[in-house]
Amino acid sequence: MRTTTSLDARRLHVTLCPWLVPRESTCKRGALVRVDKDVHRVYTSSVKTVMFALWELPQNLLGAALLGVAWASGRLRKVSIERGRIFIESRGFGVSLGLFIFWFHEGNRYFKPDSLMKRHEYGHSFQSRWLGPLYLLAVGVPSVARVLYGVAYREVTGRTWRRYYDGYPENWADRLGGISPDERAQSLRA
Numbered sequence: 001m002r003t004t005t006s007l008d009a010r011r012l013h014v015t016l017c018p019w020l021v022p023r024e025s026t027c028k029r030g031a032l033v034r035v036d037k038d039v040h041r042v043y044t045s046s047v048k049t050v051m052f053a054l055w056e057l058p059q060n061l062l063g064a065a066l067l068g069v070a071w072a073s074g075r076l077r078k079v080s081i082e083r084g085r086i087f088i089e090s091r092g093f094g095v096s097l098g099l100f101i102f103w104f105h106e107g108n109r110y111f112k113p114d115s116l117m118k119r120h121e122y123g124h125s126f127q128s129r130w131l132g133p134l135y136l137l138a139v140g141v142p143s144v145a146r147v148l149y150g151v152a153y154r155e156v157t158g159r160t161w162r163r164y165y166d167g168y169p170e171n172w173a174d175r176l177g178g179i180s181p182d183e184r185a186q187s188l189r190a
């Protein structure tokens with residue numbers, strides 16, 4: 001099994017040569033030469049990254065565009081790379097778009113400050129990995145619908161909607177982000 005994976009990966013490297021070549025290796029007539037163990041590891045992880053980037057392409061494109069908009073409009077606080085994702089601390093918005101995870105914790109007129117948002121959005125990033133091109137439809141649409149309901153609820157009743165995280169896909173994202181129901185209840189009480 002390991003040998004097959006390794007051979008497949010190598011075949012892929014050769015196909016991609018010379019466009020995706022690790023620094024320590026070279027290309028000769030389109031074929032990759034001098035692949036040692038470490039280089040192979042780095043190379044395999046690069047190939048995986050490229051595969052995921054393509055699998056999650058729609059949300060990755062949106063995420064990259066949003067990063068540009070956040071930067072241009074001064075709503076970017078901090079960017080860090082953690083656990084294979086790009087975490088962006090923003091001013092005023094949180095959303096998980098493939099590799100790009102935007103989060104903030106101040107809250108706004110419609111939602112309370114949320115100290116768990118970074119972990120919650122990280123949870124959505126697993127949904128993106130699993131669902132790939134279906135993510136925006138299967139997770140994005142119901143999620144936006146819940147946000148809109150929260151906004152309407154606030155405008156109509158004058159109160160904050162506290163059940164945003166109770167239903168699909170938000171409760172699932174909480175679980176994937178390692179947030180327990182107790183932690184969520186506590187954060188909503190704070």
Ligand SMILES: [Zn+2]
Pocket residue numbers: 120121124143169170173
């Ligand atoms: Zn969410």
